[in-house]
Amino acid sequence: MAITASGLRKAFGRTQALDGLDLFVRTGEVHGLLGPNGAGKSTALRVLLGLVRADSGAVDVLGADPWRDATAVHRRLAYVPGEVTLWPSLTGGEVIDLLGGLRGGVAHDRVAAMVERFELDPTKRCRAYSSGNRRKVALVAALASDAELLVLDEPTAGLDPLMQAVFEQCVREARAAGRTVLLASHVLAEVERLCDRVSIVRSGRVVDSGSLTELRHLTTTSVRARLAAPADGLAALPGVHDLSTDGDQVRFRVDADALGRVLPALGERGVRDLVCQPPTLEELFLSHYGSRS
Amino acid sequence: MTGLAGVGALVRLALRRDRVLLPSWIAVLALVAISSAAATGDLYPTAASVVRAVGAVNDTPAMVALYGRVPDVGSLGALAMLKPLATGALAVAVLAIVLVVRHTRAEEDAGRLELVQAGAVGRFAPLTAALVVVVGANAVLGAVTAVGLGAVGLPVAGSVAVALAWFAVALVFAAVAGVTAQLVTGARAATGLAVALLGAAFGVRAVGDTAAPWLSWASPLAWAQQVRPYAGDRWWVGGLAVLTAAVVSTAAYALVARRDLGGGLLPDRAGPARAGRDLRSTTGLAWRLHRGPLLAWAAGFAAYGLVVGGVAADVGGMLTSDQARQLFAELGGQGELTDTVLAAMLGILGVVASVYGVQATLRAAAEENTGRAALLLSAPVGRLRWAAGHLAAACAGVVVVLVSAGLAAGAVHAVRTGDAGQVGRVVLGAVVQAPAGWVLAGIVLAVYGAAPRLAAAGWGAVVVFVLLGELGPLLGLPGWLSDLSPYAHVPHLPGGQFSAWPVAALAAVAAVAAFGGLLALRGRDLG
Numbered sequence: 001m002a003i004t005a006s007g008l009r010k011a012f013g014r015t016q017a018l019d020g021l022d023l024f025v026r027t028g029e030v031h032g033l034l035g036p037n038g039a040g041k042s043t044a045l046r047v048l049l050g051l052v053r054a055d056s057g058a059v060d061v062l063g064a065d066p067w068r069d070a071t072a073v074h075r076r077l078a079y080v081p082g083e084v085t086l087w088p089s090l091t092g093g094e095v096i097d098l099l100g101g102l103r104g105g106v107a108h109d110r111v112a113a114m115v116e117r118f119e120l121d122p123t124k125r126c127r128a129y130s131s132g133n134r135r136k137v138a139l140v141a142a143l144a145s146d147a148e149l150l151v152l153d154e155p156t157a158g159l160d161p162l163m164q165a166v167f168e169q170c171v172r173e174a175r176a177a178g179r180t181v182l183l184a185s186h187v188l189a190e191v192e193r194l195c196d197r198v199s200i201v202r203s204g205r206v207v208d209s210g211s212l213t214e215l216r217h218l219t220t221t222s223v224r225a226r227l228a229a230p231a232d233g234l235a236a237l238p239g240v241h242d243l244s245t246d247g248d249q250v251r252f253r254v255d256a257d258a259l260g261r262v263l264p265a266l267g268e269r270g271v272r273d274l275v276c277q278p279p280t281l282e283e284l285f286l287s288h289y290g291s292r293s
Numbered sequence: 294m295t296g297l298a299g300v301g302a303l304v305r306l307a308l309r310r311d312r313v314l315l316p317s318w319i320a321v322l323a324l325v326a327i328s329s330a331a332a333t334g335d336l337y338p339t340a341a342s343v344v345r346a347v348g349a350v351n352d353t354p355a356m357v358a359l360y361g362r363v364p365d366v367g368s369l370g371a372l373a374m375l376k377p378l379a380t381g382a383l384a385v386a387v388l389a390i391v392l393v394v395r396h397t398r399a400e401e402d403a404g405r406l407e408l409v410q411a412g413a414v415g416r417f418a419p420l421t422a423a424l425v426v427v428v429g430a431n432a433v434l435g436a437v438t439a440v441g442l443g444a445v446g447l448p449v450a451g452s453v454a455v456a457l458a459w460f461a462v463a464l465v466f467a468a469v470a471g472v473t474a475q476l477v478t479g480a481r482a483a484t485g486l487a488v489a490l491l492g493a494a495f496g497v498r499a500v501g502d503t504a505a506p507w508l509s510w511a512s513p514l515a516w517a518q519q520v521r522p523y524a525g526d527r528w529w530v531g532g533l534a535v536l537t538a539a540v541v542s543t544a545a546y547a548l549v550a551r552r553d554l555g556g557g558l559l560p561d562r563a564g565p566a567r568a569g570r571d572l573r574s575t576t577g578l579a580w581r582l583h584r585g586p587l588l589a590w591a592a593g594f595a596a597y598g599l600v601v602g603g604v605a606a607d608v609g610g611m612l613t614s615d616q617a618r619q620l621f622a623e624l625g626g627q628g629e630l631t632d633t634v635l636a637a638m639l640g641i642l643g644v645v646a647s648v649y650g651v652q653a654t655l656r657a658a659a660e661e662n663t664g665r666a667a668l669l670l671s672a673p674v675g676r677l678r679w680a681a682g683h684l685a686a687a688c689a690g691v692v693v694v695l696v697s698a699g700l701a702a703g704a705v706h707a708v709r710t711g712d713a714g715q716v717g718r719v720v721l722g723a724v725v726q727a728p729a730g731w732v733l734a735g736i737v738l739a740v741y742g743a744a745p746r747l748a749a750a751g752w753g754a755v756v757v758f759v760l761l762g763e764l765g766p767l768l769g770l771p772g773w774l775s776d777l778s779p780y781a782h783v784p785h786l787p788g789g790q791f792s793a794w795p796v797a798a799l800a801a802v803a804a805v806a807a808f809g810g811l812l813a814l815r816g817r818d819l820g
């Protein structure tokens with residue numbers, strides 16, 4: 001395990017930002033952290049970095065306690081904050097070298113290659129960068145480092161689609177090189193393409209965690225069919241939800257474990273056409289977000 | 294004009310953000326003026342005693358350099374308001390600069406202005422709103438002060454003239470800050486440039502009042518005294534200030550019209566693509582962040598030193614009346630008069646150097662509040678080392694600016710007196726001021742460590758300590774209260790008694806405060 005956190009609680013005044021959060025990230029995986037605004041993703045990452053101390057709970061990052069052994073842990077990880085602010089009078093190249101230098105030096109050819117891939121102009125003063133370019137500076141510094149663990153808070157916010165593709169390629173390479181990546185994101189397609197496992201955070205708690213296949217398994221499949229006979233009685237079958245008919249077309253959602261019992265019932269009514277779709281990540285997500293109370 | 298749309302909303306926003314700053318600033322200034330007026334009335338009950346006191350003040354070049362002259366030998370009001378008028382003028386000028394930069398350039402740097410201007414807010418609205426706030430705050434301050442001064446028995450017309458005098462200075466420096474906010478590339482630099490101009494105005498007035506009265510007219514800061522409250526009440530000087538402010542703020546508006554949001558007037562040139570060897574550690578970064586302001590401060594201090602060194606020898610000889618000699622001897626001990634002049638001037642430098650210490654230490658808070666500290670401290674850098682780096686830069690900077698002033702003053706003074714030994718004496722007199730500055734830096738770090746949002750309260754400490762020194766004797770405050778101020782323990786050098794222990798004690802207090810701050814920082818969340 002690269003990261004184990006259990007029962008993390010953190011309150012800011014009256015806001016309970018983390019409310020018993022458990023998070024497990026395996027070494028070498030790309031782990032996605034999803035959740036609505038204000039769910040506590042960034043706070044969780046800051047606790048993992050030892051910038052913020054949890055009120056209670058246990059944290060272990062790369063085998064150490066990030067609050068007590070912050071420097072030792074930081075030597076082995078790199079972080080891109082959710083909001084990147086840089087020193088206005090320094091150039092992007094200087095910031096990259098500064099952050100690398102603090103880590104004990106980074107091979108310059110790696111930096112140069114990253115700068116080139118992200119099409120960053122390292123001679124510009126940071127005050128002159130657009131917000132996307134500021135993020136690129138932090139990304140280049142993190143990706144070019146030899147850190148074993150990359151902690152990325154919304155790494156592609158503000159990047160154009162081309163740069164998002166470059167970023168995804170870099171993350172794949174990082175995984176191939178055996179590095180662990182933990183990323184918080186709102187871009188579902190990106191999470192779907194990149195992440196081996198996902199944790200969904202809501203109100204300071206992980207409400208669901210696992211590979212996408214596992215998560216899907218727990219939810220519903222959507223079914224669309226054209227039937228010869230009327231759809232009477234289908235709605236009453238256990239595990240069937242939200243059934244609607246339009247002429248000979250019928251649509252409904254069905255629990256994954258009830259699918260086996262529903263298919264014969266469809267067959268009895270003469271299936272002319274059938275489409276079964278696993279839930280998209282978006283649906284998965286909305287099912288978690290939607291139950292906000 | 295659509296360029297002004299939204300001024301009302303911005304003024305309300307500014308008043309809300311300044312709901313603590315403005316009332317406390319107004320209350321402190323008004324109370325200082327009113328209480329010293331009341332106290333002075335008790336000190337000089339007869340007309341003859343007033344004349345004697347005014348004579349002593351006007352014959353004491355150090356007093357004249359600091360506060361200006363009392364224009365009328367027989368006016369109790371003019372005597373009572375000499376110090377409050379001068380220090381108040383400085384204070385309202387600083388407030389005007391802070392307010393204007395805070396509501397224009399600082400908002401722009403934070404990116405909030407962009408958000409605001411995307412709404413129905415005109416291009417010229419932020420500057421206008423800032424100026425409106427300055428005018429309004431000073432109108433309230435003036436009204437409160439005038440009523441208070443009248444209530445303690447000073448003539449009404451003169452009391453209104455005091456209000457006008459401050460108003461004039463605030464107006465001019467608000468306009469100046471409006472220009473500097475447009476000229477340079479950031480709030481910090483904009484404040485720095487405006488304060489440097491204020492410092493120059495102070496220097497011109499000090500030299501003018503002691504040596505060449507016509508020169509004082511070149512300093513807007515001196516216009517406060519030129520209004521001559523209780524000594525002729527020259528209202529037209531207010532007109533001069535309004536005219537000047539109008540011209541300068543027209544320039545500010547013209548600059549607003551020409552400049553893009555976020556930029557300076559001069560485009561940024563490309564910089565190095567790679568960091569040099571020196572920028573690969575937190576120490577290197579601290580040096581990069583502090584060196585620009587430090588060099589500017591050191592240059593300013595050296596310039597002040599040149600002036601002090603140039604006039605010190607003459608000023609000592611100009612003390613003619615016995616009262617002045619006596620007053621001076623009381624101020625500085627038994628040393629030679631020239632020495633006491635030098636010591637008094639270096640004492641002011643000590644206070645100003647501590648201002649450097651405060652603002653340099655506050656850099657750590659700014660780094661945290663902008664989120665840059667989080668990025669930096671996610672690298673293998675201990676947060677104590679990082680914070681201690683900023684403190685060290687602040688404390689070393691205090692010494693650097695004092696030495697540069699001491700060297701400049703000492704060298705010129707040595708040339709004028711033909712005595713090379715003066716260099717060392719003057720430099721020592723400057724350097725012994727440093728521990729008081731360290732104490733303030735330590736206090737700021739202590740507050741920052743415990744509550745980063747309150748770190749700016751360090752400015753409050755400077756104001757309180759200065760007031761304890763200024764008002765303590767006048768109001769008859771108990772000794773222990775005045776002794777809370779670190780400035781009270783600095784040896785008066787050259788000329789006075791040097792003793793190492795108060796210096797060491799100040800350094801120890803600074804160390805304890807700083808240590809407490811670091812301890813608190815270690816145990817709290819980093820924003």
Ligand SMILES: Nc1ncnc2c1ncn2[C@@H]1O[C@H](COP(=O)(O)OP(=O)(O)OP(=O)(O)O)[C@@H](O)[C@H]1O
Pocket residue numbers: 012013015016017035036037038039040041042043044082820
């Ligand atoms: N320093 C702080 N002081 C007070 N409240 C805070 C602080 N940091 C976070 N919070 C609160 O904690 C909660 C969780 O915030 P957090 O930033 O972790 O959310 P998030 O999941 O990252 O949201 P987003 O997707 O919008 O980035 C929010 O309600 C936020 O207002």
Ligand SMILES: [Mg+2]
Pocket residue numbers: 041042043082153
């Ligand atoms: Mg966040």
